[in-house]
Amino acid sequence: xxxxxxxxxxxxxxxxxxxxxxxxxxxxxxxxxxxxxxxxxxxxxxxxxxxxxxxxxxxxxxxxxxxxxxxxxxxxxxxxxxxxxxxxxxxxxxxxxxxxxxxxxxxxxxxxxxxxxxxxxxxxxxxxxxxxxxxxxxxxxxxxxxxxxxxxxxxxxxxxxxxxxxxxxxxxxxxxxxxxxxxxxxxxxxxxxxxxxxxxxxxxxxxxxxxxxxxxxxxxxxxxxxxxxxxxxxxxxxxxxxxxxxxxxxxxxxxxxxxxxxxxxxxxxxxxxxxxxxxxxxxxxxxxxxxxxxxxxxxxxxxxxxxxxxxxxxxxxxxxxxxxxxxxxxxxxxxxxxxxxxxxxxxxxxxxxxxxxxxxxxxxxxxxxxxxxxxxxxxxxxxxxxxxxxxxxxxxxxxxxxxxxxxxxxxxxxxxxxxxxxxxxxxxxxxxxxxxxxxxxxxxxxxxxxxxxxxxxxxxxxxxxxxxxxxxxxxxxxxxxxxxxxxxxxxxxxxxxxxxxxxxxxxxxxxxxxxxxxxxxxxxxxxxxxxxxxxxxxx
Amino acid sequence: xxxxxxxxxxxxxxxxxxxxxxxxxxxxxxxxxxxxxxxxxxxxxxxxxxxxxxxxxxxxxxxxxxxxxxxxxxxxxxxxxxxxxxxxxxxxxxxxxxxxxxxxxxxxxxxxxxxxxxxxxxxxxxxxxxxxxxxxxxxxxxxxxxxxxxxxxxxxxxxxxxxxxxxxxxxxxxxxxxxxxxxxxxxxxxxxxxxxxxxxxxxxxxxxxxxxxxxxxxxxxxxxxxxxxxxxxxxxxxxxxxxxxxxxxxxxxxxxxxxxxxxxxxxxxxxxxx
Numbered sequence: 172x173x174x175x176x177x178x179x180x181x182x183x184x185x186x187x188x189x190x191x192x193x194x195x196x197x198x199x200x201x202x203x204x205x206x207x208x209x210x211x212x213x214x215x216x217x218x219x220x221x222x223x224x225x226x227x228x229x230x231x232x233x234x235x236x237x238x239x240x241x242x243x244x245x246x247x248x249x250x251x252x253x254x255x256x257x258x259x260x261x262x263x264x265x266x267x268x269x270x271x272x273x274x275x276x277x278x279x280x281x282x283x284x285x286x287x288x289x290x291x292x293x294x295x296x297x298x299x300x301x302x303x304x305x306x307x308x309x310x311x312x313x314x315x316x317x318x319x320x321x322x323x324x325x326x327x328x329x330x331x332x333x334x335x336x337x338x339x340x341x342x343x344x345x346x347x348x349x350x351x352x353x354x355x356x357x358x359x360x361x362x363x364x365x366x367x368x369x370x371x372x373x374x375x376x377x378x379x380x381x382x383x384x385x386x387x388x389x390x391x392x393x394x395x396x397x398x399x400x401x402x403x404x405x406x407x408x409x410x411x412x413x414x415x416x417x418x419x420x421x422x423x424x425x426x427x428x429x430x431x432x433x434x435x436x437x438x439x440x441x442x443x444x445x446x447x448x449x450x451x452x453x454x455x456x457x458x459x460x461x462x463x464x465x466x467x468x469x470x471x472x473x474x475x476x477x478x479x480x481x482x483x484x485x486x487x488x489x490x491x492x493x494x495x496x497x498x499x500x501x502x503x504x505x506x507x508x509x510x511x512x513x514x515x516x517x518x519x520x521x522x523x524x525x526x527x528x529x530x531x532x533x534x535x536x537x538x539x540x541x542x543x544x545x546x547x548x549x550x551x552x553x554x555x556x557x558x559x560x561x562x563x564x565x566x567x568x569x570x571x572x573x574x575x576x577x578x579x580x581x582x583x584x585x586x587x588x589x590x591x592x593x594x595x596x597x598x599x600x601x602x603x604x605x606x607x608x609x610x611x612x613x614x615x616x617x618x619x620x621x622x623x624x625x626x627x628x629x630x631x632x633x634x635x636x637x638x639x640x641x642x643x644x645x646x647x648x649x650x651x652x653x654x655x656x657x658x659x660x661x662x663x664x665x666x667x668x669x670x671x672x673x674x675x676x677x678x679x680x681x682x683x684x685x686x687x688x689x690x691x692x693x694x695x696x697x698x699x700x701x702x703x704x705x706x707x708x709x710x
Numbered sequence: 711x712x713x714x715x716x717x718x719x720x721x722x723x724x725x726x727x728x729x730x731x732x733x734x735x736x737x738x739x740x741x742x743x744x745x746x747x748x749x750x751x752x753x754x755x756x757x758x759x760x761x762x763x764x765x766x767x768x769x770x771x772x773x774x775x776x777x778x779x780x781x782x783x784x785x786x787x788x789x790x791x792x793x794x795x796x797x798x799x800x801x802x803x804x805x806x807x808x809x810x811x812x813x814x815x816x817x818x819x820x821x822x823x824x825x826x827x828x829x830x831x832x833x834x835x836x837x838x839x840x841x842x843x844x845x846x847x848x849x850x851x852x853x854x855x856x857x858x859x860x861x862x863x864x865x866x867x868x869x870x871x872x873x874x875x876x877x878x879x880x881x882x883x884x885x886x887x888x889x890x891x892x893x894x895x896x897x898x899x900x901x902x903x904x905x906x907x908x909x910x911x912x913x914x915x916x917x918x919x920x921x922x923x924x925x926x927x928x929x930x931x932x933x934x935x936x937x938x939x940x941x942x943x944x945x946x947x948x949x950x951x952x953x954x955x956x957x958x959x960x961x962x963x964x965x966x967x968x969x970x971x972x973x974x975x976x977x978x979x980x981x982x983x984x
Contacts, residue, residue: 464845469836473822473829480824480865541819544786545881549837550809556837701788 172270176282180260184286201287208294211238215298215395216305228306232399233383235299236392239321242295243391246288246329266435276428283326296321299398306402313401313409317394320416324390327423334430390419466552470559475566477539483618484538491528492571496520518588521575521596528568529603530644533610535560536707537618543704553696557689560611561604569600590661590670594654594677601681602650605688606643612692612699614639617709650684653677735798737762737889737920743782743792745775752778754944755792760889760922760937762797765915767935767952768924769961771969775944776924777817777893783922784814784891796889813882815875817893817924823867827858827877830866834881845884852880856906871898879907883914890914892923896930908934928962942969 215235260282265275283289296318303314386392397412462468478484536543546556576596580588614636654673661670696703738760745753753775760766770776781787783794785801785808794801799808822830828849835845853859856876861869866877875895882890890911896904911921911934925931931938932952938961939949947968948955956964 464836464842466837466839469833473825473833476829477822477824539820539822542822544814544816544819545821545834546837547786548784548809548812548814549834550806552837701786704786 172274172278173281176260176278177285180282180285183260197287201291204287204291205294208291211242211295212298212301214238215295216301228399228402231302232392232395233386235302235395235398236383236386236389239296239394240386240389240391242292243325243328243389246292246325247332249288249329262431262435272432272435273428276424276431279431280327280330280424280427283330284322289322289326292325293318293322296394299394303398303401306398309404310398310401313413314394314398316413317397317416320413320420321391321394323420324416324423327420327427330427331423331430334427334434390416466555467558467562470555471562471566472559474560474563478563478567481538484532487531487538488528488567491531492524492568496524496571496575517583518580518585518592520579521572521592522599524572524575525568525596525599525603526644526647528564529607529610529647530640532564533607533640533643534615534618535607535611536615536703537611539707540618541704541708543700543707547700547704553700554693557608557612557693557696561608561685561689564607565600565604568603572596572600590658590673591654594658594673595651596677597674597681598650598654598677598684599647599681601683601685602647602688605685605692606646608689608692609646610640610643612695612703614643615703615706617707646684646688650680653680735762736760736795737764737797738766738783738891738922739793739795740779740783741793741795743779743794744790745778745782745787746790752944753782753789756941756944756946757792758939758946758949760920762920763915763918764920764937765911765935766920766922767931767938768922768941769926769928769931769938769965770924770941772926774941774969776941778944779941780891780893780922780924781816784812785809786814786816810885811887812889812891813885813887815878815882815890815892815895817897821866821874821878821881824865826861826863826865827853827869827873827880828862830877831880831884835884838885840885848884852883855910856880857903872900872903875899876903876907879910883910888919890919890921890923892921894925895923896925896927928960928965932956932961940965940968 215238217231260279262272262275262279270278299318299321300311300314303310303312387396393412393416397409397416400406400408400412462472478488546552573596576592580586580592616636654677657673657676658670661667661673736759738758740756740758743753743756744751756775756779768776768780778787782789782792783796783801785794785805788802796808796812799811801808822833825833831849831852832845835849836842840848853862856879858873858876858880861873866874869877875898879892879895882892895907895911899907911923915921923931923935935952937950938952938955940947940955948964952961955961955968959967
């Protein structure tokens, strides 16, 4: 059976590579993976920097344990972050065949070794074999045993984690959770970069014995520990590490087969339907009472609800709001000792909020997919649709930006930022809501149907659409020019009146640009509605 | 060939009836619609006239161009050539007027998913510019008649396929259109709901409205519709009153004959015998 499964995987892989459009990202990814694998292999083989024999041996093991921990983490986090776990062969495909789930689990697990990521990982881990060979015959033999075990460990662990998550994620509410989880993981990348910078000296200079001990004690560290123990002829430790690794792989394989049984025998939507509100949804709900009963009001209320209820929408809006505030704050906190940026950028966070929120959400019709038909069949609804969407976006972004614009300069003691912020924030809010509409109509791209893969959150705009988005975003600079010019001129001639004149100008520019850019989007939607519908239809 | 004669006869029937019709303006007139995707012609000069007060069925094999035709008829897909008129209003030249007169239920397209049924109908009504009290009253009635009232707090994204069809039909009916264009309205709908929808559509036609629906269930079209058009390979191969098109045989037999199909399944598979 394993042979059939492997042939199936290879065939599916080959079909997936038809045409250069699909093959190119695959090849680029493979090359990058291979470079990373070779780099790891070299570091594993060389070990740490030279020094006293015993110390160099220990440092090499520490570095190896850290690298292997990183690879293992990658196997767990990668599927959550990227296009989902390896579902080339889905267990459901075999549901109707008379094969027991345990046997199927074994077969799928073994066939999972075929593929580029496992191959790249094997290349990386093979560095341990080279290191074993330099240390002697005993370590070499141990390395030859632990490297396949290490590969089996990451494969099985990745399957179990994604399988366990998948069991949760198969209901719609769970999928919404998964989207947020992926967005949240993406947010961790920035702090992670700072963490990596900090780790290297800890390892090489042996600053933190506790941290190193944890790295070695983690299952990902058992393979290098076994090799090191063999070099020291500490055979009990070798047996313990190798036996532990093997036992862990067995437990994970068993756990995965148990998850597989559950996946194949329970219906996809285990949890009940989501309720829209706890109570009082009758009589139109509270929100309708707040907005005027006009077409624009109806669209705005629908959009406010959709931003709140659709995890995919939330996952593009919330990071903008959080990241916008966090990005300037991070250097403020972390680079304090060098004093490069320090607190300086913090006050300008509201501008980041507006800019990132505009860029992230500029695919409104793509998020809604083919629901655009509903607007297209209404008479003269394009105007109401665009204006309502602009308003709903402002409902979420404007309060955060405005409150931050008033609070942050005061909190960071940079009151000099007020003329800049109070003129630029209204201008960019208006401009952003307009740019958002223009981008959504002119550079719309399809977003995959959420049913297919819980982790496929965003969809990719493609090269030409991405360039178009960048080009449209330049409109934000145009909007910012008058205010910047006024405040800068006011600073040069030292005129408070000129500096504060920028604020009413900013408000005016904001209103004007929201109206004018929105008008462009309305025209386009009126004239090219069916083409937009075709552009956002998932393929 | 008797097929072409039959088709020609059917066309005459339509024309004769169209002339008799009050005012002479058909509920829906398609003239010479053409649409090609990547060089492959999906719809090839389709012309149809749907008389007022008629129940019009559009049938054809999978991929015949039914959905493409209906999308072009209601303004969701721009034709490469040809015109579409809804009660005399040109869909592409005077879209606002045409869209006031028509209610649409497409197949396989999403709705604003994160609203409850009630919120969706309220949103639709207000977007159409209907007075709020009218919207509230009609929403209440539609939810009750279509038996969606108890799903009041369920989001459309969590609706079953049948419920989606029903809420989609409700949004199409909300503004009291004169013409309904429904793409596969009975797909995945349970028998009880299907009977409800049939009754609603029947009443709509009896009170002077016109319905165009596509389907590949021949018996349904035969029972429900008084007019039918058969589309195959992007062309209309026959159209007219159901009696004329089927010509004494069942609609299903006439259909297979018209589309030049041959019912397979008689050869091979000898090993299936137990």
